[in-house]
Amino acid sequence: MYQPDFPAVPHRLGLYPVVDSVEWIARLLEAGVRTIQLRIKDKSDDEVEADVTAAIALGRRYRARLFINDYWQLAIKHQAYGVHLGQEDLGTTDLDAIRQAGLRLGVSTHDDMEIDVALAVKPSYIALGHVFPTQTKQMPSSPQGLAQLAVHIARLKNYPTVAIGGISLDRTPAVLATGVGSIAVVSAITQAPDWHMATAQLLEMAGAGDERS
Numbered sequence: 001m002y003q004p005d006f007p008a009v010p011h012r013l014g015l016y017p018v019v020d021s022v023e024w025i026a027r028l029l030e031a032g033v034r035t036i037q038l039r040i041k042d043k044s045d046d047e048v049e050a051d052v053t054a055a056i057a058l059g060r061r062y063r064a065r066l067f068i069n070d071y072w073q074l075a076i077k078h079q080a081y082g083v084h085l086g087q088e089d090l091g092t093t094d095l096d097a098i099r100q101a102g103l104r105l106g107v108s109t110h111d112d113m114e115i116d117v118a119l120a121v122k123p124s125y126i127a128l129g130h131v132f133p134t135q136t137k138q139m140p141s142s143p144q145g146l147a148q149l150a151v152h153i154a155r156l157k158n159y160p161t162v163a164i165g166g167i168s169l170d171r172t173p174a175v176l177a178t179g180v181g182s183i184a185v186v187s188a189i190t191q192a193p194d195w196h197m198a199t200a201q202l203l204e205m206a207g208a209g210d211e212r213s
């Protein structure tokens with residue numbers, strides 16, 4: 001049963017680019033993306049606040065689902081659509097504050113035990129990674145692979161799910177065939193020779209997500 005303790009998201013979030021600048025947020029929303037994340041690493045709240053507020057304003061303008069990675073206090077302060085947190089963040093975050101502010105919550109997982117932890121939090125969606133090797137982030141664990149991803153999706157069949165890690169254009173059909181509702185990508189778009197064409201092709205395969213909720 002999907003009964004999150006945070007506001008629900010559509011079962012299928014579709015293409016979900018994870019990007020590190022307001023410029024990327026603006027061009028991807030203009031290109032038709034409707035689920036997106038601002039992921040800026042290793043800066044202070046003061047340093048990122050202007051970017052967070054600009055990204056949230058863009059998300060509103062396009063009626064998109066804009067998640068803020070890590071900076072949950074700023075996300076609450078400026079009323080983002082949602083927050084994405086890693087497992088190690090769960091113990092140090094005021095989850096009640098996120099819930100009471102009405103923000104959606106996405107949580108990262110890397111194995112069955114982490115899925116147990118995530119399910120206990122009852123987030124809006126669960127991210128599963130990393131599926132394939134990735135150059136974008138140093139990962140302490142090994143890639144899960146498609147077979148393991150499919151096992152997790154079967155377990156979470158009523159939950160909105162997001163696959164992340166090494167998802168390229170070529171690999172997208174096989175990832176979507178597991179039944180996952182969303183693919184989160186960084187380099188497939190930001191390192192593409194033609195980001196606009198890559199985004200259009202990924203949107204064609206994964207969709208922009210179900211209706212807004």
Ligand SMILES: Cc1ncc(COP(=O)(O)OP(=O)(O)O)c(N)n1
Binds near residue numbers: 039129
């Ligand atoms: C959709 C999505 N899934 C996983 C992650 C990774 O989040 P996290 O574990 O918090 O690691 P960092 O991104 O903060 O390095 C994500 N950002 N988005």
Ligand SMILES: Cc1ncsc1CCOP(=O)(O)O
Binds near residue numbers: 018134164184185188
């Ligand atoms: C942020 C993050 N979390 C798990 S893998 C990853 C990076 C994904 O980037 P790419 O799509 O370029 O492999």
Ligand SMILES: [Mg+2]
Binds near residue numbers: 070084085086089
């Ligand atoms: Mg994080």
